[in-house]
Structures are given as structure tokens and as C-alpha cells.
Amino acid sequence: MGSGKSNGRSKANKAASIYDVARESKVSVFTVSAVINNKSHVGKKLRDRVEEAIRKLHYRPNLVARSLAKQQTHTIGMIVSDIANPFFPMVVRGAEDAARKHGYNLLLCNSDDTLEKEENQIELLLSKRVDGILLTKAAGEFRPALQQMIKQVNIPFVLVMRTYPKLTKDAVISDDYQGAYDAVSHLARAGCRRIGLISGPLTVSNAIARSQGFRDALKSQGLPFEKSLVIEGDYRIESGFRAGHALLSHQPDGVYVANHLMTVGLLQAAEEMGLKCPDDFGLVSFDDYPWLGVFRPKLTTVELPKRQLGSEAVELLIRRIDGSSEKATVRKLQPELRIRESCGFALHMSRSASTSSGK
Amino acid sequence: MGSGKSNGRSKANKAASIYDVARESKVSVFTVSAVINNKSHVGKKLRDRVEEAIRKLHYRPNLVARSLAKQQTHTIGMIVSDIANPFFPMVVRGAEDAARKHGYNLLLCNSDDTLEKEENQIELLLSKRVDGILLTKAAGEFRPALQQMIKQVNIPFVLVMRTYPKLTKDAVISDDYQGAYDAVSHLARAGCRRIGLISGPLTVSNAIARSQGFRDALKSQGLPFEKSLVIEGDYRIESGFRAGHALLSHQPDGVYVANHLMTVGLLQAAEEMGLKCPDDFGLVSFDDYPWLGVFRPKLTTVELPKRQLGSEAVELLIRRIDGSSEKATVRKLQPELRIRESCGFALHMSRSASTSSGK
DNA sequence: CCCAGTTTCGGAACCGTTTTCAGCGAATCA
């Protein structure tokens, strides 16, 4: 009924399926499938005919059907705190490039470092049957049901930037302890004696490592640990601002900040208080960016290999997806101290030089 | 044969399917499906039994199977130039939040503003049967086969930041013309008489709009257009650096740069040449960032509503996915001039005031 | 010329959902 004896499938708005090309080239779907994945050798003539049909129909295999059949999606989920935090874009970029190289796509999620959002994102990713998940773990433990599901589907995770052995021992992180150690050692060499710390949330592994590096560097430099000079933030600007106010009121002569965003907050606070860096206090912070060299104060930073962080995480994850049984491993990448001006090294050089020459 | 009369499916490493919960709760799969999507009313007792089984088995529907059956993936592809360009993270974040709110996920791709990569990404996204695509179009035209495929699958696109009517008229962009116009008008008000431009690649709509705004503002201020003071870059640091060298050698007293990354390059060049901003030249650039207020030179910028750009693009795209037939529309968001210090407004105020008082 | 051994190919089951189409039972009304 209706408009004539059409075969019922409206031609418009319908991508060709493997059946269409099979019919077009007068072979079975198996043969088409075989030439697509060039599997078991298909005769030259048939192969040509099939390829011709594929071109003619603009056929592209439906990857969701393939995913269902093969039980793998060639998609990996990536959960970061917040892509708008300038730290993450480069690691995401590193991950995306590595993923694509292996034929994988990236499903990007933001957790805002919130357990609840993180759990929701993971559930969704599991439902989408991603082949693996890259996770910058927020503080807190998964609810039992989620843990069960994760165990049940047996999907590989690899942690990025932060460890969380309860979930998996596979992780790629930066050597935060060393980075912090270098940073405050440098501050001390530059002549600082009362060094403050604005740390990340101590519920999270890298904040702990950075704090520990801070303490140990202090100790090895023979400097006292003053409780009033240590403030815990949450890696965001606002917390750096508050911490900055609190900290600077105790008049440290140097401060080490555990990430860039909090450094920005600290600088805001300093400006409000009429304090200048590096004249009034030395400063070294984590995370470096290409543009930090052109703005004053020229920040002395410890740079993390962000891109590599992302790419190595993906490489490891894909090895796991492919069933690698290499033993669980946390890959620790080395940071790099980039000395510019905010540490006041030039300023205090003479004093520093005289003390170090005494050794 | 083998180890007894086991039912053959190894229990380990296998997520429960809808059949499992149907068997467990002794109903048909239809009923289970019905309670999951709470469709046609299912009796209270049955519903309870099913939900109980779901909980017990930690069942989560397999979204790839659902996608295949429903012919929609609830996934949207987003192609940006480069997520590591600080401009994009916030628009991606805006997009991700909006997408999630509607139950969609974001598949993120980088094109490096390269036609070839862009085409590959699109093909992949089409194969993955994403429901729609957000695209910051690179320069150049799709190859015919791709155009055909796009037409054939009839998938909605919405353009972000750059228009490209050949593909679709749906776009959400910023009012680049106005932004540029305001920027250089402000420079002129601040007393600049020889204003230079570092533009984006003129193969791309927003670079053209910004250049046009530059010209018109010059004209309306009665300032001459000097060809040697206009240089085309590609929105990256390196090109800003080269352009900066070339431009500053002609000694402009003001320069307007079409994005932040090139501004960074310009500042590098200025430093190498011993030129200071705003003492030696006024500067206003596009893109603002939370941290620009704490570093010197404090950049005067025209800020684009990045987050909104992303979210509105998603909203429009989803309306299209849902079959909205509202007429094609480019949504133009207003930029905001943020006056700080790099424009030298304070510096030249007196001169500017005297001239404007004469009018 | 015949038969065993390889390729090559086609048929059909399967992946986990949704959804159509009947059928069955219960509830409402006369």
C-alpha cells in the first residue's frame, strides 16, 4: 500500500550495510567481511568486485555492530579532574595521540575531583563497554556495588598522576616527591630560611608525596618545619588565594606551591597584601607552561612531562587490554626544575654562594 | 565431556546480560527491558522481583547493544584544533557538561587544524555512529567521498568558533568582528597611532572577521591601514614569535593580536628585541584566562565566553539530533573587553583625554 | 581420470538490546 511497490526501505538517510555490499557484489557477507578485515585469502577477482561495491556505496563498517560482535569497542575512557585545569589538556593530548595511533578513541569525562561524579562516570563507561579506563582518582572509596561491577567485567584501569593501589597497581605518575624536594632545596639554596608550603588535598597520593618531599628537603637543609607555614589547598585558584593570605601573613621568605592554579591564587593574595615576588618572597611552583617565560614574575617551576604521562598511560593500558601479564607497575616519570626568577635565586645569590662555599 | 555437565559459560569475567536477569527473576526479557526503561506499566510485584535480580547480579545494560538496536549511540564527537591550545579546554568543558546533562558522552578528537586529520576523525566518528558532531573546521574542503557519506548518513553537525556554510549553517561563534573592533578602538583611544595586527590564518572565518574588525576600527578612528603592520599567523606561539619580530621591527605603537598563543610569541620576540609592553607598544589580545590578572604585563584582552560556546553548541546539536526543524542559525556570542595594563591606557591617558576633549 | 588435500565460499548462529505482535488473564460493566 502507499506509494507503489517500493521495497519498503527508504533509500535516503540510511548508510549502506554489509548486506548491501554483499548483494551489490553478489557474494556472501562472509566474503565481504573477509575482504574488509583482509582475513582468509579471498580471490583477486572477488576482492576487486567487493572493493568496487564498497566504493560505490560509500560503505563504512558500522563500528557499534562490530563492537557488539567482537566484544570490544576500541574506545578508552579517560576521567580527569577538570579539563579546564591547564595541567590536564596536555596529558589528554598525549593520551589521545597514543590512543589514535593504536586505533582507539578517547571518551573524555570530568570528575571535578568528586567521588560521586567519578563513580557515575565509571558506571557509564562500564555500560558503554569501553575497553579500558584512564583515571585520575579523586579522594574516597568506591561504593561496594561499583567495586563488584568493576571486578566482574574485569576491565583494566590505569591510574594517572595519582596512585590508588586498592583499585590497581598500574599507574603512571610523576616523581612528585623528587620534584618537591628539588623545588624547596632550590629555594633554600637561594637563601630562603622560612619556607612555606601550599599543598594539594592530602587525601590524594601526589599531594602527600609532594608534602613529604617538602619536609625532607627542609630537614636535609637543616631548616625547621613550622606548622603555621603549611597550608592545605585543593589545587584550585580560590584555595590558593585563601591559603596565600593565611600563609603570607606569617611572613615566609619562600614558598613552594604544589600546582600552578594555587600559585595564581597565591599571587592574587600577594598583590592584595602589597607583597612582591621575588622581592618579598621566593616562589617555586609545580607545572610549567610555554607562556610562563614571558610574564613576570617569571616563575621558577618544576615541570612534569605531561604529554608523556598521557601517552605512557595509554600504552600501558592498551597492553593490558591486549592481555599483557607484565607485572603491575607504577611508572614514575622524572620532573625537571626550571629555574627562572620567582625563586629569587639571582637576588639572594651572593648570600647563598657564601654559605655553600663554606662547605 | 570435560569437567562435568557445566552449562558451558564460565561465570568469571562476564557481565550479566538481560537474559540472566530475566532467568533470575523468572520473567521474559521484554519485561526486564520494560522495567529498565520504565515503559509500559509493569506490575508492582514483577517490577520488584526484576529490580531485585538486577541488584543481585550487578546488572547494567550493555549500551553498545542498545545503541545497535536503537540506532543511536548517545555519543557526540567533538573535533577541536588542539586541546592543548588553552582556548579549547573551557569550551570542551562547557560542551561536556551540557552533553552529560542530556545523557550524552563526548568523544574528543584533535585535528591540529589539518584537513587530513580532520577528515580521518570524521570518518571514524561516522563509523562509530555518533549522533552528532561538533566541529571547529580546519581550512579546506572535504573530499567528495566524505561529503557523500556525510549526506548519506544525514548526521547533524554544528560548527564551533568558525563558520563553514558549505557543511552546515548551524554554528555557535563569538562576535569576532565586534571583539576586534573594540580592541583596536580601545588601542586608538589609548593613544596608539600606528597599530599593527597579527591575525590568524585567513583561510578561516574567525580570522577574517577579526581582521575586518581591525580594518574598520582603524578607518573609523581615522587611522591609516599600513600593509607592513599586518601579518598573518596560524594561531600558534611560534608564528606569533616570527610575526612579532617582523612586526615590531616596523615600530608600531600598538598591536592587536588575534589570539593568546600568538601573543605569547609576540612577547618572546619583544623581549629578544629589548622592547617592553606597554612602555614601547600597547597590546590587546584575544582570549582571557583567570591567571592573566596576576602576571605582568597585565594583558588587556577581549574575552570570549568559552564555556557558553561549548554548551550552546551542544544544546543546538542535541536539538538537531532530536529532529528539531528550527531554521539554520548561527548564534553569535558577545565578547567582552577587559581593560588591564598592556594597552597602555593609563600611560597615554592624558594624551588621549586631550584629543578626545577636543571633539 | 579419480581421489585426497587445500583453498574459498556460503549458510547460519551469535553478540545484547529494543520492539512489534499476539495472546492470556483479570477487571469492569451490564
Next chain:
DNA sequence: TGATTCGCTGAAAACGGTTCCGAAACTGGG
């Protein structure tokens, strides 16, 4: 109490691939 309608329920067919298995075609040797 019996008939009619309505609400639920279940079997089965898509969705678009992959892949096992058996059959057909082709090869070569005796």
C-alpha cells in the same frame, strides 16, 4: 454470571557485524 475491554506478558524478529562449520571448487599426484 458472562461478555468485553484493557493491561501485561512472552515469543520472535530486527540491528549490522563476526565467525564456526560444512560444502564446493580447485589443485596436484598417481
